[in-house]
Amino acid sequence: MARPTNVGIHAMDVYFPTTYVSQTDLEEFDGVSAGKYTIGLGQENMAVCGEREDINSVCLTAMENLLEKYGIGYDQIGRLEVGTETIVDKSKAVKTTLMSRFNEHGLFDVEGIDSKNACYGGTAAVLNSLAWVESSSYDGRYAMVVCGDIAVYEPGPARPTGGAGVFAMLIGPDAPLVVEPGVRGTHMEDVYDFYKPTMVSEYPRVDGHLSNACYLRALDGCYNRYADRYEKAVGEPFSLSSADYSVFHAPYNKLVQKSFGRYLWNDWLRNPTAHPELDAGFQEYAAISADESYTDRAFLKHLVNISKERYGQMVQPTELITKQCGNSYCGSTYAGLLSLISEKQDELDGKRVLLFSYGSGLAATQFSIKVADGAGVKEIAEKADVHARLADRTKITPEEFTAVLAHREESYTKFDYSPSRPVSDVAKGTYYLTEIDALERRHYARALHTSAAPLLAAAQNTAAGTAPRMVHRQGVRALPRFTSLMAPAVRLARRVFHR
Ligand code: ACO
Numbered sequence: 253m254a255r256p257t258n259v260g261i262h263a264m265d266v267y268f269p270t271t272y273v274s275q276t277d278l279e280e281f282d283g284v285s286a287g288k289y290t291i292g293l294g295q296e297n298m299a300v301c302g303e304r305e306d307i308n309s310v311c312l313t314a315m316e317n318l319l320e321k322y323g324i325g326y327d328q329i330g331r332l333e334v335g336t337e338t339i340v341d342k343s344k345a346v347k348t349t350l351m352s353r354f355n356e357h358g359l360f361d362v363e364g365i366d367s368k369n370a371c372y373g374g375t376a377a378v379l380n381s382l383a384w385v386e387s388s389s390y391d392g393r394y395a396m397v398v399c400g401d402i403a404v405y406e407p408g409p410a411r412p413t414g415g416a417g418v419f420a421m422l423i424g425p426d427a428p429l430v431v432e433p434g435v436r437g438t439h440m441e442d443v444y445d446f447y448k449p450t451m452v453s454e455y456p457r458v459d460g461h462l463s464n465a466c467y468l469r470a471l472d473g474c475y476n477r478y479a480d481r482y483e484k485a486v487g488e489p490f491s492l493s494s495a496d497y498s499v500f501h502a503p504y505n506k507l508v509q510k511s512f513g514r515y516l517w518n519d520w521l522r523n524p525t526a527h528p529e530l531d532a533g534f535q536e537y538a539a540i541s542a543d544e545s546y547t548d549r550a551f552l553k554h555l556v557n558i559s560k561e562r563y564g565q566m567v568q569p570t571e572l573i574t575k576q577c578g579n580s581y582c583g584s585t586y587a588g589l590l591s592l593i594s595e596k597q598d599e600l601d602g603k604r605v606l607l608f609s610y611g612s613g614l615a616a617t618q619f620s621i622k623v624a625d626g627a628g629v630k631e632i633a634e635k636a637d638v639h640a641r642l643a644d645r646t647k648i649t650p651e652e653f654t655a656v657l658a659h660r661e662e663s664y665t666k667f668d669y670s671p672s673r674p675v676s677d678v679a680k681g682t683y684y685l686t687e688i689d690a691l692e693r694r695h696y697a698r699a700l701h702t703s704a705a706p707l708l709a710a711a712q713n714t715a716a717g718t719a720p721r722m723v724h725r726q727g728v729r730a731l732p733r734f735t736s737l738m739a740p741a742v743r744l745a746r747r748v749f750h751r
Pocket of ligand 1: 285288293
């Protein structure tokens with residue numbers, strides 16, 4: 253079989269929770285000056301997951317929704333990669349929980365596992381999937397990536413930069429969104445800017461200002477390495493003008509604005525004579541040291557101002573989901589891509605999109621996508637239906653948001669319990685946690701309709717141990733418990749599902 257070409261993204265979808273908190277409301281609640289979160293950080297709303305959602309449930313939802321929307325069977329997936337830093341188990345991968353759905357269909361031959369490094373796991377999963385499709389191991393099935401996080405911070409300046417979202421993608425040959433081969437730039441270092449050293453809390457330890465400087469330093473490294481490889485591969489000078497759109501890992505929008513300006517700064521530093529139009533803007537900063545340039549507020553503000561017009565064309569269409577949902581960590585770069593797809597649809601035909609992915613610690617990569625089929629991209633936009641789904645969410649108050657996080661904190665290390673919160677806000681098609689049992693195994697069900705009562709009853713039954721191992725209740729499909737009893741459960745699952 254000839255090695256596949258034009259490998260890239262065929263299909264894409266997002267899951268974000270149905271509740272959000274407004275950043276304007278949060279500014280007032282937190283007692284910070286008006287505009288700090290909305291203008292200073294550039295954020296509008298932040299998605300909020302309830303106690304019943306954990307990383308396994310949100311990834312199950314994203315995976316299943318994508319497959320249903322595209323009519324793709326589990327037997328068409330040969331590799332499944334998860335990228336996340338929302339860890340609920342130090343050993344058992346989220347991917348293994350997703351396998352429960354494959355196992356129910358009698359399928360076990362699916363390569364891939366979780367990738368973890370702060371917000372970079374999604375990109376690691378994408379790169380692994382591309383490599384598999386391009387490799388001698390490829391068997392004609394799709395690779396699937398599920399990436400994202402529930403991003404929560406302790407009270408303080410980092411809290412408004414939380415969020416949530418999970419992105420599912422199908423990767424294969426002859427895709428509408430082709431990941432350009434041979435032109436990638438990577439930058440990796442050993443730093444402690446953001447990390448999660450303890451399992452007793454969901455919250456990271458974060459040095460926010462250090463993380464911003466690390467992000468910008470990684471961006472410089474990636475951009476220049478990408479540019480060098482592009483010039484070698486394409487045989488022409490690279491600059492921002494070589495691309496049409498630019499997607500960034502977006503912890504908060506202001507950092508994206510600074511980063512985009514930094515691309516122009518790098519263009520000028522790389523080849524000043526090729527960019528006389530930038531002389532007037534950059535000459536006054538010609539002597540700034542690299543270290544100063546990552547933290548000097550006046551310089552960073554200047555970058556934002558000088559690049560405003562081009563930002564409007566190249567980056568603004570990528571902001572939709574990240575401004576509305578906040579940081580989805582491993583999903584964030586793909587939130588930018590799906591936003592662009594939603595905003596521009598088939599206008600993207602033939603365009604080049606730069607993507608920058610950053611994960612603290614640190615790992616970062618710049619790569620690019622060439623759009624090969626505008627109609628295919630339009631289909632992704634229509635199926636994802638992002639505008640309508642964002643508009644359909646429910647706003648909660650900062651008090652409710654704070655209570656949700658307090659509740660998550662309180663229940664984080666609990667086991668032998670069922671979440672007490674009602675499931676009335678669990679949207680149709682969403683998986684949710686029904687129980688963490690006495691052996692700390694997690695169990696899930698999927699809401700198949702929006703009525704709360706039967707869901708609650710079923711969850712309570714499961715908690716009380718009265719439900720069978722695999723149950724079909726009105727509105728609920730509980731997942732089997734895949735433990736040492738896996739084989740009988742699979743047999744039972746096959747009987748139930750193939751009836
Ligand atoms: N109106 C308009 N702007 C305002 C206002 C106001 N009323 N008040 C403050 N601002 C501006 C500030 O001038 C500043 O702008 P600038 O950065 O352009 O100079 C901005 O708002 C933020 O204010 P700071 O005082 O710098 O913010 P603070 O120190 O409180 O926290 C931070 C910001 C560090 C980003 C914090 O939210 C954080 O730690 N977040 C998590 C870490 C993070 O996201 N890092 C990014 C990369 S790593 C990752 O993805 C997790």
